[in-house]
Amino acid sequence: MQFTTTHINQLEATALNVREHIIKMSTDGGCFVGASLSAADLIVYLYSDFLNINKNNLDDPNRDYLFLSKGHDVPALYGTFAELGLLEKERLKNHLSVNDHIYWHPNTKIPGIEFHSGSLGHLPSVAIGVAMDIKIKGGTNKVVCIMGDGELNEGTCWEAVLVANAYKLDNLIFVIDRNQFQANMATEDLVPLEPLYDKFTAFGAAVKRINGHSFEALHEAFSAYPFQTSKLNVVIADTVRGRGLPSIESRADRWFCNFTSSEVEDLLKELHGEHLTQLTSETLVVR
Amino acid sequence: MSYEELLTETALSDDRFIVMTAENRALVRNIPAKLGNRFIDTGITEQTMVGAAAGLALRGRIPVIHALASFLSMRAFEFVRTDAGIPNLPVKLSSFIPGFLSDGNGPTHQALEDISLMRGIPNITVFAPADEDDLVKMLPQIWNHPNPSYVRINTRKTDYQHTPFEWGKAEIIAKGDDVTILTYGLLFEQALIATDILKKEGLSVGLINIRSLKPIDERAILEATRDSSLTVTLEDHFLTGGLYSIVAELLLKHGLTANILPIALNEKWFKPSLLPNVLEYEGFTGKQIAEKILGYKTFYKQPEISIPQFSE
Numbered sequence: 001m002q003f004t005t006t007h008i009n010q011l012e013a014t015a016l017n018v019r020e021h022i023i024k025m026s027t028d029g030g031c032f033v034g035a036s037l038s039a040a041d042l043i044v045y046l047y048s049d050f051l052n053i054n055k056n057n058l059d060d061p062n063r064d065y066l067f068l069s070k071g072h073d074v075p076a077l078y079g080t081f082a083e084l085g086l087l088e089k090e091r092l093k094n095h096l097s098v099n100d101h102i103y104w105h106p107n108t109k110i111p112g113i114e115f116h117s118g119s120l121g122h123l124p125s126v127a128i129g130v131a132m133d134i135k136i137k138g139g140t141n142k143v144v145c146i147m148g149d150g151e152l153n154e155g156t157c158w159e160a161v162l163v164a165n166a167y168k169l170d171n172l173i174f175v176i177d178r179n180q181f182q183a184n185m186a187t188e189d190l191v192p193l194e195p196l197y198d199k200f201t202a203f204g205a206a207v208k209r210i211n212g213h214s215f216e217a218l219h220e221a222f223s224a225y226p227f228q229t230s231k232l233n234v235v236i237a238d239t240v241r242g243r244g245l246p247s248i249e250s251r252a253d254r255w256f257c258n259f260t261s262s263e264v265e266d267l268l269k270e271l272h273g274e275h276l277t278q279l280t281s282e283t284l285v286v287r
Numbered sequence: 288m289s290y291e292e293l294l295t296e297t298a299l300s301d302d303r304f305i306v307m308t309a310e311n312r313a314l315v316r317n318i319p320a321k322l323g324n325r326f327i328d329t330g331i332t333e334q335t336m337v338g339a340a341a342g343l344a345l346r347g348r349i350p351v352i353h354a355l356a357s358f359l360s361m362r363a364f365e366f367v368r369t370d371a372g373i374p375n376l377p378v379k380l381s382s383f384i385p386g387f388l389s390d391g392n393g394p395t396h397q398a399l400e401d402i403s404l405m406r407g408i409p410n411i412t413v414f415a416p417a418d419e420d421d422l423v424k425m426l427p428q429i430w431n432h433p434n435p436s437y438v439r440i441n442t443r444k445t446d447y448q449h450t451p452f453e454w455g456k457a458e459i460i461a462k463g464d465d466v467t468i469l470t471y472g473l474l475f476e477q478a479l480i481a482t483d484i485l486k487k488e489g490l491s492v493g494l495i496n497i498r499s500l501k502p503i504d505e506r507a508i509l510e511a512t513r514d515s516s517l518t519v520t521l522e523d524h525f526l527t528g529g530l531y532s533i534v535a536e537l538l539l540k541h542g543l544t545a546n547i548l549p550i551a552l553n554e555k556w557f558k559p560s561l562l563p564n565v566l567e568y569e570g571f572t573g574k575q576i577a578e579k580i581l582g583y584k585t586f587y588k589q590p591e592i593s594i595p596q597f598s599e
Contacts, residue, residue, distance in 0.1 A: 029391055029561050071395070096391050096560050098568040103559040105393040118395030119358065120331055153310070153331035182331065184312045191330035 003219050011215045014083050015044045016271070019244045021079030021092055023259075023267050029096040030258025031104060032072035034248060038179035038212070038239040039073040039146065043080045045218040046144060046175075050225075055086045058111055064141050065130055067114050069123030070148035070177060074106045077113070086112040121154030123147075124174060128164055131172040139171075142225065146175045150182025153191050158203065161232060165204030168230040174205070176234065177212065179241040185252050196236055205234040212237025245270055247277045257281070290314055290381075290442050293423050294351060295321050297430060304430075305343050308353040309336045311383055314440065315353060333363040340378045341370035349377050349430065356382035356398030356439065357389070360405055371435040372408040378435045380405075385415075385439040386472055386523030387557065387565050394556040398439075403528020405437040406501040413501040415439040417458075417475030418447060425452040425498060441473055449496070457504035458496040466580055467493030467511040469530060470521040471500065477566065478521055480573020485580060503533055512538065512545035519548045519580060523571070526551040548583050550576060 022036045043066075047053060051064040068077055075095075081087035087110060094100035101109035105118030117123050127145040134141050151157060164172055178196065180186055187193050200207045206227035210217040218237075227233045242248035245267055248257070259267065259281050266277040288296075295318055298304035306318050307327045319326045329336040333354050340350035354363070359382045371378040382401060389396040406413045412434050416422035419442045429436045432454070450458055457469075466485065470478045475496050485492045493515055495507055512518045512534070520531040531549040538544055550571070558568045566572045570579070 096564075098558045098560045098564050103391045103393050105395055105559075107393060116393065116395060118393055119362065150310070150331055155332065155334065183310055190310065190328060191332070 003216070008215050011044060011048055014048065014080075015041050016244075017083050018044055018076060018079035019271055020268060021082055021089075022075040023245070023264055023271060025075045025078070025092065025095045026257050026267075027259050027261055027264045030256060031075050031095070032255065033075070033245075033257040034181070034241040034251075034254055035070065035073040035148065035177070035179065036075040036079075037243045037245065038241045039070070039177045040076040040079070040243070041213045041215065042146065042175060042177060042218065042237055042239070043073075043076045044083075045215055045222075047080050047084055049219065050222045051142065051144065053112065054084070055112070062139060062141055065114055065127070065143045067117070067123040067127045067130075067143070067145040068106050069117055069127075069145050070120065070151050071105045071117035073146075073148070073177065074104070077106065078102060078110070081110070081112055120148070120151040121156035121160075124157050124160030125163075127172060128160055128167070128169065131164070131169045132167060134171055135167070135169065142171055142173065144173045144175055146177060148182070149176055149178045149180065149187050149193060149196075152176070152193055152196075153182070161200065161203045161205060161234075164232040169232050170206075170226040170228070170230055173225065173233040173235060176236045177239055178236050179239045180250065181241045181252060181255070183255050200234045200236070204231065206231040207234045207236065209236040209238065212239040213243055245277075247279055254279075288423050289419065290422060290426075290440065291317060293426055294318065297427070298322055298325060298351075301349075303347060303349045305340075305348045305350045306353075307336055307340055307350050309333045309358070311354050314381065314383060314442070333358045334366045337363045337366035337378065338370050341366075341374065341376050344371070344376035344378055345374075349379065351379040351381060351430065353381045353383060355389075355396060356385035356401055357396050360398055360401035360437065364404060367405075367411070367435075368408045372410050375410040375433075376435060377433055379430055380435070380437045381440050382437065383440050385441075387562060387571070388441065388473060390562045390565055391559045393559045397556050399523070399525045399552055399556065400528060401437070401439065402500050402522075402524050402530070403532070406533075407528075410434050411501070412436045412499070414499050415471035416441050416498065417449065417472065417496050418443050418445040420445070420447065421449045421452075421458075421475075421496065421498065424449055428452060428454055439472055443473055443476070445476055447475075447479070452498065455499055455502040455504060457507040458498055459507055460494040460496060461492065462511075463493030463515055464491040465515065466490055466517045466519060467495060467515040468519045468521055468576075468580075469495045469497055469508065469511065469534065471497040471530065472523060474521050474523055474571060477571060477573040477576055481576040481580065484574060484577035488577075488581060497530060500530065500533065503537065505537055508534055508537055509541060509543070512543065512547075517546045517548060517580070517583060519550060519576075521550045521576060524551055526553045548580065550579060
């Protein structure tokens with residue numbers, strides 16, 4: 001694919017629409033807005049340009065896979081699916097309704113979602129199983145697993161890196177949404193992860209660290225896949241929690257948000273570059 | 288008094304107490320500032336937290352540890368069993384959003400087998416308070432008992448004033464000849480509503496807040512099954528392994544039988560949504576419970592444990 005300015009503009013327009021969907025889902029029960037906004041560009045890029053996944057090939061064993069392991073960023077995935085035609089846009093209004101399957105964590109009743117998640121540190125290993133079978137069968141499909149940085153607290157993430165390395169899974173890419181926060185605080189203030197690049201490298205992976213909000217940087221990194229023969233690929237995507245909404249960007253107390261409908265209207269304006277939003281809804285509703 | 292106030296007061300007055308969390312701070316928001324180095328947040332590492340709690344307990348501490356119910360009871364299960372259960376160390380598990388309280392999170396966060404799992408570990412005691420008042424009435428005894436414990440934390444406020452907690456005893460709200468509802472946790476609220484409806488229908492209705500699943504109040508249960516025509520087990524738990532199983536085990540142990548209507552989740556997770564919608568969709572509102580009881584006609588007919596073909 002030609003990576004032209006026009007194409008970048010298209011990706012940015014899609015990502016903006018996805019952010020609108022996320023914000024609209026953050027009321028009447030709310031959702032994990034900040035983590036969804038940090039992952040939105042990554043998810044839009046991967047489905048638009050890198051992964052061979054579309055509504056017509058979901059049953060094809062030779063298609064690619066994306067596992068959303070952090071899980072609570074699923075509004076970004078619902079929004080991307082809606083923009084790319086995998087999910088009817090109207091259905092996003094069914095968020096948290098008992099009449100649909102759109103809730104706070106992913107589930108496979110939504111076509112295109114590979115596996116349910118929400119319990120952290122599970123999907124790196126599930127992705128390993130899929131990548132192993134592709135290797136056994138001599139396939140060329142790519143397997144991506146998006147993980148949160150807070151999720152890296154869980155020991156199973158690191159077991160997965162060791163095992164992926166042992167089995168030389170160069171068809172597997174772990175993408176870390178490095179938004180610097182977990183539920184309650186900055187990652188570095190709790191269980192420090194840095195130097196993260198060095199940690200993954202020491203565990204045997206081929207690592208790239210990029211700006212996760214730059215489509216050029218994403219394009220450059222993923223164009224280099226596989227990064228190194230016989231090694232697990234890791235992309236550390238530096239992102240901003242709440243990206244697009246300066247009122248909540250990188251605020252520790254805005255993890256799970258249940259905004260009022262008027263706040264949502266103001267946040268949508270803020271997304272399009274207008275004034276900051278006065279937030280009065282309850283904060284720190286920690287799940 | 289809230290859960291957090293009670294925990295803060297307890298820990299400030301007894302320096303054996305350590306408050307721990309695997310980055311679930313909803314219940315302990317203000318405790319770091321109050322307890323200093325006796326507050327420990329291990330990050331999202333439930334297994335490591337439980338192991339560390341055992342190490343602290345080895346040194347004479349009483350760790351009160353926090354995580355979401357499903358991760359505390361399941362992800363860390365073997366650490367709980369091996370590091371707290373086998374050595375019988377006083378590790379105190381506070382499990383957040385158990386049962387229906389995980390509302391819109393989905394099956395990953397639905398702890399519906401926690402009672403079953405935890406009561407299966409030798410030495411571990413298991414409790415499920417009806418509301419915040421019940422919770423703060425039972426915790427002092429639980430925390431000061433030498434055994435490890437698992438508590439389904441329920442901080443919902445109701446108008447109900449519970450009687451003082453007695454170790455191993457259920458709270459008998461009312462006795463009834465026609466039907467007695469046995470329940471625990473947040474469904475107590477709905478059971479009260481169901482009881483009122485049934486009374487208006489002219490039935491003599493009993494209600495027991497089980498409170499303590501292990502040790503279980505054998506006498507309260509056996510008297511209810513003996514004195515009522517019908518006994519209902521009502522729980523936000525899988526049918527397997529929870530209160531229904533406990534009652535069945537108890538009756539068998541005493542060579543008895545009874546008419547039992549179990550209301551539980553039979554081999555299924557619940558539909559994720561906000562709590563009131565969940566209760567309505569799954570048939571657990573007070574009104575729906577009363578209707579089920581009124582419609583119950585077939586004595587001695589117990590439900591099949593279904594093996595459905597579906598995936599979430």
